[in-house]
Amino acid sequence: MDTVINTITDFVKSLDAELRVFDMGRRLYRLSNKQFQTFENFETPYPTPLQRHAWLGILIWWKETKEEPLIWFLKLPLDEQGIIIPASRDDFIQRLMKAIQNRVHNPETRDQSILSESELAFTPNQERMAAFHAKISHFLNKNASSFYEPAISYLKKEQEVDSWDTIGLQGLADVCARLEDMNHEEVIKSSLKWLPETPKMLVLTLLENEIPSTDLSLTILDLARQELAQSTPNPTLLAAYLRAMSGSKAATPRQELIIEMLANDQVNNNLELISAIASRCWKDLENESLCFQLFECIAQMDSGEYIFIQFYSDLVAIPGVRPWLMAVIRSTERSEALSKCIGVLFNGIK
Template sequence: MQIDTLSEFLTQAGTDFRLFDLGRRLQPLERDDFVAIEAGRRPYPWPLQRHAWLAVCYWQQHGGQPYVWFLKIPLDERGLFNNAAVKLFLSALVEQLGGDIHAPLSDEQQQQLANTPFTFQPAQDKLAAFHARLSLTLNHAPSAYYRGVLDYLENPAAHDWQQLGLQGLADLAARLHTDAGLAKRVQQRLWQLPAPVQQALLTQCEHHPLPAPLAKAMIEAINGELERGEPDEEHIGLLLRATAGCAPFRERSAKLATLLALSPGPALLLTLAARLWQELTDEALLLPYLALLAEHHGELFNGLFAELVSVPALRPLILANLHNPELPAALKQALGGLLAATRG
């Protein structure tokens, strides 16, 4: 039997499966979209460093233990799957199964597959976010650490924050968009939390949708930072990233326009490209962003430009402006240098 795609293999093996992207942040990937991507009918929507960073969870349809693969699939210059890499991985997989695609994988075989060049180990914060979202998706109970986080939020003075588990904070963040009461409690407590707890929770929030009041409160908190003599751009970036799972909204777009007008440093520019690139689909933010990079952070320009132009949602808008006569001189010069380097 000829099997050329991962979804074909998982279907033929009699499994059910769920897919998530773990590149820039955790995002669910619908099965129909994945099939179209595998067939080359559309580019991968969230490329990072010319790769798709996938979490694949699968289990036998009649029940059984779920397995997870973390796959790093190369993409071509158009953002399409490198099918040769997928076939190499599937070939190694079928070899491990002894040619029987219905055979269950042992833990040892799973480990051997993990040693192929097409797998990766996610960072701990993304791994925690993934397990939290997966347990929610599969209607499984949260981790044993979740109860401790809820107790701490209820009465911080009665508990040692250093005993909180990262997975518990991840479980909390994953549930905020479906539990209005929980989100309200977090909004009330967030600004009084010890800095390490606040930072860990905000980092987890970036992987999930948030209720509008909580997301807006995070954006409003940036005002207090800007009023300081020396605003902490790392903290501003943390607050912005925490809302990354939300679709663009007016308050965030306005705040980003304000920040760009203040000529922020590299930390905020990197945050915008890595987590909030969807805001750059607005030309009123995209062009000032690129101009700021070109004029003040030339060392970052080529790398960030290459990442942004690889994103399908941004690529047409960026290419349409390459020869825009109204671009600032520094941006024209940076683009000219980039094009010259590409040609020769």
């Protein structure tokens, strides 16, 4: 009897291959195979949708062979409840089934051309792509890229500080993906205090895909507070600090920092900073007070009604955040500006 293939998980099993799935949307983090399977089977909503899609990095590999792994980047459309919309995915599955048939007649073929023909395919930005390749290389026990050694040498201050333009992005990604290896956290912690702005921003951007220790997170927190205390704080740098510690388990210090940022009139109307909170720190919004404070700040911004609708529509699809957003909508303590935004939202729905 032919194998019935209804899902990507089924397809991988038909290849006698292994599967690892990463979210590529809000942050780069691993989804368990069980999470992904229940999502594919319409049993659970996608945990971290972005713009009504599940943005996925999919690694398929074979333990017993030296074949190159398959890597797919797919964005699967979701409904209002975060459940997968089957039509596009099923079309993709049909293409996969044809690929299997092709493999029967051409056993050496590992055809990835179906991606170029699919509307589900996307290309991550450079930083996310570098982080992804660093993660899977580390996971598959492969050596880091040739850019790793120069990068770690630079971060250890073994080179001239202004020689950063010779350091490859992939090398920095390799260092960040190996935080627990060879004292890398201590190296990064020290380097953040002297790095020029451009390489510092790159390191912070790459750290958002990792789980920094509490110690490293507190270092980043101190740097963020120093910046926030400036007469004219840099909201771009503040947003980068916040994204860098967004994956940390040090939730309380991070939430305290967010509250301080939202209370600071010099930066709390900055769209980049607000976006960093909404897109990277969604777990922190599972908190009525913080969620309310964020949307009060959004309501006070220029074009606040439009920005409110964009962020509300995106965040309400996240199962853990939805109840707290509903509490914001129902609050009797909201400002006139927030009430106006909510009115515009519901008039649009009608």
